[in-house]
Amino acid sequence: PDLRVGVVGAGLMGTDHITRLTTTIAGATVSAIVEPDETRSAAATALAPGAATYTRIEDALEAGAMDAVVVATPGQFHEPVLLAALRAGLPILCEKPLTPDPESSWRVLETEQAVGRRLIQVGFMRRFDPQYRQLRDLVAAGTAGELLMVRGVHRNPAVPGSYTQQMLINDSVVHEFDVVPWLAGGTIRSVEVRYAKRNALSPAHLREPILVLMELDNDVLVDVEMNVSIQFGYQVATEAVFQRGVARIGQPEGLQLWQDAAFRIAEHEGFGTRFSAAYDAQLRAWVDATRRGEATGPSAWDGYKVAVACAAGVEALGTTGPVALDLPPAPDLYA
Ligand code: ISE
Numbered sequence: 267p268d269l270r271v272g273v274v275g276a277g278l279m280g281t282d283h284i285t286r287l288t289t290t291i292a293g294a295t296v297s298a299i300v301e302p303d304e305t306r307s308a309a310a311t312a313l314a315p316g317a318a319t320y321t322r323i324e325d326a327l328e329a330g331a332m333d334a335v336v337v338a339t340p341g342q343f344h345e346p347v348l349l350a351a352l353r354a355g356l357p358i359l360c361e362k363p364l365t366p367d368p369e370s371s372w373r374v375l376e377t378e379q380a381v382g383r384r385l386i387q388v389g390f391m392r393r394f395d396p397q398y399r400q401l402r403d404l405v406a407a408g409t410a411g412e413l414l415m416v417r418g419v420h421r422n423p424a425v426p427g428s429y430t431q432q433m434l435i436n437d438s439v440v441h442e443f444d445v446v447p448w449l450a451g452g453t454i455r456s457v458e459v460r461y462a463k464r465n466a467l468s469p470a471h472l473r474e475p476i477l478v479l480m481e482l483d484n485d486v487l488v489d490v491e492m493n494v495s496i497q498f499g500y501q502v503a504t505e506a507v508f509q510r511g512v513a514r515i516g517q518p519e520g521l522q523l524w525q526d527a528a529f530r531i532a533e534h535e536g537f538g539t540r541f542s543a544a545y546d547a548q549l550r551a552w553v554d555a556t557r558r559g560e561a562t563g564p565s566a567w568d569g570y571k572v573a574v575a576c577a578a579g580v581e582a583l584g585t586t587g588p589v590a591l592d593l594p595p596a597p598d599l600y601a
Contacts, residue, residue, distance in 0.1 A: 269557050272298035272332030274323055274347050275339035276310035279361050282538070283336050284313050286549050294553045298331040323347050327354045334556050337361060341436075345370045352377045352385055357556045359549070361389040363440055363576065364569025371573040375566050379599050384561035387552050388569040390444040392502075394547035397515035401506060402449040404513055411509025413450055416488045418442055418504045421496040423535065431472055434492050435459075435579035439478050441502075442490045443575040444568060449506075452482030453571070456588035457578045468495040478579065481588065499533035500540055516540075567600035 271287055271294050273280050280301070287296050296314035301307040302321045311319055320326040323335075327350060335351045337344055337360040344365050351358050352374070364386070365371045378385060392398050405413045420438060429437070447453055458479040468474055475493035482488065503516030520532025534540040548563070555562040571593060578589040 268293055268295040269553055270295055270297035270331070270333045271336060271553075272296075272300060272323075272326050272334070273310070273336045273338060274300040274326075275337065275343075275361075276301040276303075276306045277338065277340070280336070280338035281306075281310055281313065282545070283338055283359075283549065284310055286546060287336075287553075288314050290546055291549050291553055293557055297333075298326045298329075300326050323350050327351070327356075332356065334358070341366045345374060348374050348386070349377050352381055355381060356385065357552075357561060358386045359389060359552045360386055360569070362444075362569075362572075363436065364388050364566060364573060366436060366573070366576075368570065368573045368577050371566070371570040375570050375597065378566050379597055382599075384565055384599065386566040386569070387555075387561060387563040388444075388566065388572075389548065390441065390448075390564040390568070390572075391541055391544040391548040392441055392445040393448055393544075393564060394551065395541060395544035396547075398445060398449060398504075398544075401504065401513055401515050404508075405449055405451060405506070410511035410513065413486055413506055413508055415486060415507045416446055416450060416504060417507070418446070418488070418490040419501060420490055420492050421499075421501040422494040423497055423499055425469070425472075425494045427469060429469070429472070429494065431474075431583065432580050434472075434474055434476060434494065435478075435583065436576050438494065439490060439492050439579060440572060440576055442478070442480075442488070443572045443579070444564060446480065446488050446490075447482060447571075448564075448568075450482055450484065450486045450488070452484035452486055453593065454575050454578075454591055455481045455483045456590045457575060457582050458588040459579065459582040462491075465493075465495045467497065476583075478582075479588070480575075500536045501533060502537075502540060565600055567596055 296317045300320045334357040341363045460477040462475045478490045480488040506513045518531040582589045
């Protein structure tokens with residue numbers, strides 16, 4: 267039988283997951299939608315006609331309406347939803363971030379440990395992007411020698427007025443805090459932020475672009491340009507410097523056009539197309555693993571480590587020099 271999935275939160279990401287689950291992912295059905303806003307709830311139900319609707323996750327759990335949960339509310343509402351789903355013993359795919367701060371992420375970790383088995387996969391979908399996977403394989407194979415440094419750019423064309431300075435870290439660099447240690451095989455030791463000349467096209471309350479420097483505990487140095495006002499399109503690209511070579515991912519791969527004595531390649535406009543394959547693969551892996559009774563992918567411990575890195579990153583926005591990370595040892599469940 268199909269896995270009965272409940273989707274909590276029917277905003278942009280929740281709706282996206284519902285569409286993928288109903289159109290592209292085999293073996294799963296959206297059986298419940300939990301969304302307090304009536305308009306959103308109705309729009310989401312139109313995409314998954316059989317789904318029952320609820321305004322609170324407790325009611326969906328009480329009704330036994332789902333076998334597994336996708337959590338797609340804004341991050342600040344994740345904790346109570348995660349705790350309720352964990353206590354009910356349900357497997358969870360939780361959109362990033364796990365929670366917005368280390369303290370609440372730690373409470374989630376403790377609850378999962380009390381259940382005694384991994385139930386959470388965090389939605390760090392870049393790990394499922396085919397090119398990131400190839401790069402990670404190259405690092406692990408060692409055929410270009412040891413990895414020395416990673417240079418990344420994370421560029422958004424523009425952001426809404428609700429996007430805050432801290433979101434440069436918590437909402438955007440949060441992805442690099444997960445994916446770079448994963449591909450480089452290390453843990454973040456420190457985070458530093460440097461400011462570029464301010465872009466006069468940025469919203470008035472933002473000071474960016476920024477350069478985020480990370481040192482990993484295996485001595486790999488990482489720099490990321492975080493830029494949310496680049497105007498021309500959406501670009502997430504990485505260059506990895508090895509002992510005997512250099513690898514690049516995320517280069518423009520769209521339509522190539524020669525015209526008027528010029529050459530152009532179409533670029534992405536948003537993360538929806540840039541990471542479309544990653545979102546599909548992430549959801550497929552989660553559904554498949556859940557049906558086998560397993561949990562794979564980024565764990566709640568990974569989510570906790572990223573929360574600690576984000577706290578250091580936010581501190582680094584307001585300080586000069588590197589901010590060291592203080593991580594406890596991994597609990598046995600995640601070791
Ligand atoms: C957004 O929330 C994402 O997750 C995107 O991947 C990222 O590029 C963007 O900066 C974030 O705001």
